[in-house]
Amino acid sequence: MPATARLLTPDPTDPRTPVVVAARRTPVGTAGRSLAAVDVVGLTAPVLRALAGDLGDLAGHPDVVDEVVLGNCMGPGGDPARVAALAAGLGLAVPGLTVDRQCGSGLEAISLAALHVAAGDRLVLAGGVESASTAPTRLALQPDGSRVPYDRARFSPDDIGDPGMGEAADALALARGVSRERQDAYAVRSHRRALGASAAGWFDAELVPIGAVERDERPRAGLDPTRLARFRPAFGPDGTATAGNSCGISDGAAAVAVVDESTRRALDLPGLAIRATASTGVHPALPGLGPVPAVEAVLKATGLDWDDIGALEVTEAFAAQLLACTDEWGLDPLGADAERVCPEGGAIALGHPWGASGALLVVRLFSQLVRRGGPRFGLAACAVGGGQGVAMLVERVG
Template sequence: MPPASFTLCDDVRDARSPVVVAARRTPVGTAGRSLAAYDVTALSVPVLRALVSDLASDPADAAGHVPVDEVVLGNCMGPGGDPARVAALAAGLGLNVPGVTLDRQCGSGLEAIAQAATHVAVAGGVVLAGGVESASTAPTRLALLPDGRREPYDRARFAPDEYGDPGMGEAADALATARGITRERQDAYAARSHALAVAAQATGVFEPELVAVGAVKADERPRPGLDGARLARFRPAFTPDGTATAGNSCGISDGAAAVAVVDEATRAHLGLPGLAVRAVAAIGVDPRLPGLGPVPAVQAVLDVCGLSIADVGALEITEAFAAQVLASTDAWGLDPLGGPGEQVVCTQGGAIALGHPWGASGALLVVRLFSRMVRQDGPRYGVATCAVGGGQGVALLVERVG
């Protein structure tokens, strides 16, 4: 198995160890609805500003702000032109603050945080990193046909023809078949996601991490009372005999999420608790079954730190499809439906309930870990992981410090 691309375990921690000390996100809106009027810049700016405010010794004193060295944002379907740099300028971070935008599809936000951690480990400083997606304002793209005509297309290729280039929904159906994951289990997991997210909303769990966008202050997708009986009425969404439906899959969404990554010396100076980034990994898998990507990626970050899945007290995985979540949790021996893993995996809901703003979703996982582990004084170790179209898995392992 390839090694993790970056590690900072017990024997190599120092003043430049990267630590997440602030984490914010917008509400997640269903495409075409509550956030439809906001492009990627308008979604990113309030999150970046909130992070800067969180780092300030006195939020009312601009001179007390910690200077930002870099902005890294993931984005999949946006306008191009380096949205991270545009957002950094629009947020008023200063002309000297650079920005870079990257694309690892729905792992983009998590990859951005991994790159921020690497930057801090090498050079120290403060990096704001995360992701943003506005499916509502994404430009129409045109594919060139063999006869020279052009026509709109929904997505770029995930893999060459010899791998079949399946869409993520078709791949989720194939994975469910390959791993024997029933429709009933998928619906039960989807019902769990909505129930947990609704409960978290009702008790104000999300409020400390949320940044309002205009009048939008809350996630719009979680649905109360969405049980297995109601979910069973949904028809297959991707293949005629498939088990992935609109009910047990994520929604196409708009939103932004980001974190502040600083070196350990800066964290100690600020006196903030945080999540020390101990390892990150990105690993390729069969493009036909991309939903299995988290399995080797998580194993890689555990191995380099000498840990096992039993040491992980909080695990956030992008719930693009219930089938891919269950395939991964089965491989780890974690059952989120009443067994080991119920108090570990996405315990306040995930993308099935909240939505999946592609470029932002990986960063949203780390925001959720920050809330569970730091704001709520949670477990020592946590993992964020996601499956990526084209057959990749990304994982990040963090430890609560301070």
């Protein structure tokens, strides 16, 4: 069955259209390093407080926020969204919902926020968080009754196939003919563009410092294809995904404020109207292709095509995965489409805090389209372990 999208509005001027009017994130830290002592609540609460501050009188009083929705994959349970809302001082009456769509959790949380607003809520704060550094150790039951630690939850039943994301990236590169050379070239591009954006101050307005940590930790200067070519395959002797052309395991949080269009007009704020969202399934053996049908669904629902899309943010879990998707879409991020596909770097350079990464895409689109008056239309998309894809199409308004 073809993927279908949730069309939030055919008309962004409709009073019930959900609109992102503020967007913030923490710096992204490499797991075990700069943010290693900060748990999911410690990462999220400052971001929620910053959003409330950005909104001024609307969210400056307790209990004005209708809902907090957060994506999280590997945290402690206990509904971190509710705990973070309380820690941020949003008020005792503000509920919290934590969702898990693995690497797409943060983007799914914002999709749910859009549905809440379209149904009548006035203000929802939504995003995602991951603290790989403080994630609890989980134990799997063995046939003999013992329990042993495991690295990840199951993505798919054995009879379908349950590859890890790294192994699946290698399989995708082989299936779609994405060479090691292209992967390394893309990884170099991600770091260079992230460093350039940081030096230009393009991240400054979106960042919320956590203690003394004020900048993203992972981007590296001095990388070139020759240096990356020396990295060994990370997931199998014949693979092409390496530590150099793959994302890092990371800590971080990102969130946005979603209001209805009538509230946006009353506040006289620019924003991103959420026009359509989609989630879809693909075969778990090649989960990296998940964004392809999801993106195609939101384009079809809105009547737009690639000529209309000025900015595309895709989670760079692996260079092979991103390049396989852009090949399917007929885009060339190493050539003609360099200025619209992850133009300021992505997860390969910045890191991949799983539950937060989808929300990070929307924060980046907000900075590009709203803060700097960029293109009218943008797309966010991410692939999900187990064979899923999530996509969101936004339009600059105001």
